[in-house]
Amino acid sequence: MNTSKLLSGLLVSAAMSVAPITAWAESDLMARAKASFAPIPAPTAATGTDKAMINLGKSLYFDPRLSESHNISCNNCHQIGLGGVDMLPTSIGHNWQKGGRNAPTVLNARYNTAQFWDGRAADLKEQAVGPIQNPIEMAISADHAVAMLNGIPGYAPMFAAAFPDEAAPITLANIGSAIAAFETTLVTPDAPFDRYLRGDEGALNDREKKGLALFLDTGCAACHSGVNVGGGMYAPFGVVEKPGADFLPPADKGRFQVTRTTSDEYVFKVPTLRNIELTPPYFHTGKSWDLKQAIGVMATSQLGRELNESQVATIEAFLLTLTGNQPQVTYPILPPSTVDTPRPE
Numbered sequence: 081m082n083t084s085k086l087l088s089g090l091l092v093s094a095a096m097s098v099a100p101i102t103a104w105a106e107s108d109l110m111a112r113a114k115a116s117f118a119p120i121p122a123p124t125a126a127t128g129t130d131k132a133m134i135n136l137g138k139s140l141y142f143d144p145r146l147s148e149s150h151n152i153s154c155n156n157c158h159q160i161g162l163g164g165v166d167m168l169p170t171s172i173g174h175n176w177q178k179g180g181r182n183a184p185t186v187l188n189a190r191y192n193t194a195q196f197w198d199g200r201a202a203d204l205k206e207q208a209v210g211p212i213q214n215p216i217e218m219a220i221s222a223d224h225a226v227a228m229l230n231g232i233p234g235y236a237p238m239f240a241a242a243f244p245d246e247a248a249p250i251t252l253a254n255i256g257s258a259i260a261a262f263e264t265t266l267v268t269p270d271a272p273f274d275r276y277l278r279g280d281e282g283a284l285n286d287r288e289k290k291g292l293a294l295f296l297d298t299g300c301a302a303c304h305s306g307v308n309v310g311g312g313m314y315a316p317f318g319v320v321e322k323p324g325a326d327f328l329p330p331a332d333k334g335r336f337q338v339t340r341t342t343s344d345e346y347v348f349k350v351p352t353l354r355n356i357e358l359t360p361p362y363f364h365t366g367k368s369w370d371l372k373q374a375i376g377v378m379a380t381s382q383l384g385r386e387l388n389e390s391q392v393a394t395i396e397a398f399l400l401t402l403t404g405n406q407p408q409v410t411y412p413i414l415p416p417s418t419v420d421t422p423r424p425e
């Protein structure tokens with residue numbers, strides 16, 4: 081995608097739409113919101129092999145033995161009870177190593193067009209096998225991960241139920257598919273903003289509606305739109321003005337590392353703003369603990385706008401309406417290791 085061309089178009093239209101908020105009647109505001117965003121669909125209950133796949137994926141998601149140290153599960157860095165993040169600037173992985181980027185939430189990740197800050201994985205299946213093998217995350221080789229699960233007898237019937245047509249279903253690809261199937265259940269429907277998008281005028285109060293209007297009028301929705309209020313496109317961090325090196329350190333060139341195209345330097349996936357109050361610290365560096373500060377940085381760096389304190393607080397009030405019902409996940413009882421299970425290293 082030619083990001084800069086798309087962006088200049090978007091920014092022009094954003095600039096033209098800057099008008100006094102009060103000019104919009106409520107129903108107009110709702111119509112404008114419906115044109116830019118969509119509610120999270122109500123989850124449906126899985127049955128049959130889908131259900132078996134989700135159950136298996138849930139166990140794998142919580143199983144620390146999927147790491148070389150037997151100490152790090154997906155849930156370490158994407159805690160389901162913490163908005164799907166670890167609340168650290170950058171995560172701590174194998175041997176206490178720190179990665180270079182903040183862990184994005186797994187909640188509603190299914191609605192992102194691609195995964196990772198630079199979009200290097202096309203979907204959740206492809207994404208899930210990354211951290212298992214990443215030397216600074218879970219650090220286990222593909223062969224060793226498969227040997228590990230083969231060495232835990234309780235996993236055999238679970239894989240057989242999830243992949244009934246396969247003779248030897250314990251493979252890295254199937255591990256990825258099962259974890260991805262579980263992740264698709266990690267959605268947060270029914271936020272006040274979802275109820276508003278479904279036509280309930282009373283779901284947002286006046287201040288929150290003012291914040292929504294300001295979010296649209298300032299141009300935020302040019303990038304943060306769709307079901308995930310983000311997650312749908314890439315954009316440079318620093319369209320109008322480069323943020324300081326604290327937020328945008330020169331070494332991480334973002335999507336450029338994937339495409340090697342100069343126009344993708346410092347381009348990142350526009351993150352979802354759903355459940356944003358639950359997922360500090362912010363930005364790919366995890367350097368901002370203050371949502372108000374993040375909103376101010378966005379306005380200046382992405383749109384060349386200086387928002388005053390009250391405008392920032394009003395946008396924040398809208399962003400807080402994006403917190404939905406958190407998934408209620410029963411902690412799985414994992415199959416035990418035996419004398420033959422490969423040992424932690």
Ligand code: HEC
Nearest residue numbers: 154157171172173181182183184189195196197208211217
């Ligand atoms: C050591 C911490 C750590 C562990 C363990 C870990 N992750 Fe991540 N995860 C991260 C970080 C950091 C990123 C962002 C990396 C990047 O963009 O370059 C990420 C990105 C993701 C994303 C992309 C979300 C988005 O919006 O782009 C998903 C989905 C995800 N991880 C799921 C998983 C799953 C599933 C597992 C277990 C198999 C897992 N993670 C294990 C730290 C971790």
Ligand code: HEC
Nearest residue numbers: 299300303315317348350351362363364374375378379382
């Ligand atoms: C030109 C596209 C664009 C526009 C316009 C834009 N953003 Fe962003 N936004 C991004 C990108 C890209 C990031 C990721 C920055 C990074 O690399 O950390 C981001 C990050 C954020 C974050 C941090 C999210 C997180 O999980 O770390 C918040 C909050 C945010 N934007 C709010 C806003 C608000 C409010 C506005 C309007 C004032 C706005 N954005 C306008 C593209 C945009």
